[in-house]
Amino acid sequence: MKNIDFLSDADKPKILLIGDAEKLFSDGQDICGLGVEIRSNILDGIETAGGGDFDLIAVAMSGSSAKLSSAIEALRTANSGSRRAKIILLAQMYQEPAARQLVGSASNGGMADDYLICPTNFSYLVSRISYLESRATSDERRTTEIQELEKLATTDELTGLKNRRYIWEFSRQIIEHARKQTGRVTLLIFDIDDFKHYNDVYGHSAGDDILRQAAILMRHCCRCHDIVGRVGGDEFAVIFWDDPHRKPADTEAERRSAADHPKEAIFIANRLRKELSKAQFPLLGPQGRGVLTISGGLASFPRDGSTVDELFDQADKALLDAKRSGKNRIYLVGKPENDIADME
């Protein structure tokens, strides 16, 4: 917590944190002693905001957007002291679209100033105060620099897809969420068949072009809330998860069906394989259409694994099975007839 430890008490920003510090911050256990007020319940947070003059109010996201926007508005009204507190939402990765929406409406008044994806460092949260101030004072250069750095940390430079680190952490968070909500998560891992051959014969720029075009096609084939990433040289991953606007499973039948491979994931994976095999790759020359194939493995939570490691292991095994069986196919884990081309 170096960046605020050296400040005198008078200079330390006054922070109200609403949520579980240890879950939100990788250095959460060190927050004690920094004068941060912590409340676990949003109503207690609003009460505390009403009695203090805070520089920053950090709110862990939970519940619907409607609830959150009302709670933020209440925090603003309660904390109408001499300083206007900055409100930062602390979101899990799968809550990012909702967080972006709540921050996006800040210009209409009343909503949050910014959001951070958790877990993060508490010192980073503190540093956001100066970032928000630079934004408020129209320091565009600094704002853009920070935004660029954040993008670099989670994006694969070549394809523009999410990077391995992001995919891994997102999988961990969404599995935790699905465990609580009896939801489902399906992981697809695939690579481009004989990619080394294209690289060796047509050169690395052709290889890069294949990866870039494959990425565009993948993004196009998936639903907008699915997460697509590049996790290795020519290895990609897609995380299929429940529509965030869909309500949690209520009935036993729904819970049972959640344990099976979601049909949507199979449908999308098949579409991806077909589209890719039809696509034109100009750098491969006149024979560049219809030559590219992929092999992949699909594993689903909770059926095939209950942790990120287990799910990736299982999907990897299915991918290897698909390769051994002659490539150009996507296999499900543990099905006797497990080529998904036969399952739609």
Next chain:
Amino acid sequence: MAKFNFNMQMQAIVVGNLSDEFVRHSTNVLGNYELEFSVCPDVYQAVSRLMKTNGNVLIVGRIEQLSRENGRFFHISGKKKAWCCCLTETNSARQYLRSLSMIGTNAFVINDSAEIEDVLARLLQTRDTSVAASRGKPLVMNRDIRLSDDEMDALLGNEETKL
């Protein structure tokens, strides 16, 4: 109709949406008693509003609304020494008991929106602002099943008394 006439001016916060019949009825009754009131759409706004008051507040709302966030609202309103008037329309005894145990002190429990007048009349009659708070348990206003203290203790599971 008699005027509500506390020594210290009382405010009311009605929690809920104006499209709710109970909220509309409550605001009408409060208006008839010439009480200053505001309407908050949910408990979040209500806590914010409550923090701007100096006590002597009556909060009116449905139990489903007031008990959100694990009933934390009752704890906060209790600290501000505000009274709650909760409408519970459930026919399930189990749910009813659950509501009562959540509400805690400083509260009137009504089963029909018309009973809000009984709450105000009672406050007016006694002019004793600690009428509910001093009891240490919610006051059930149901005209059909008004409970004695012993009955209430038994319902809420206090061991010394039996129903």
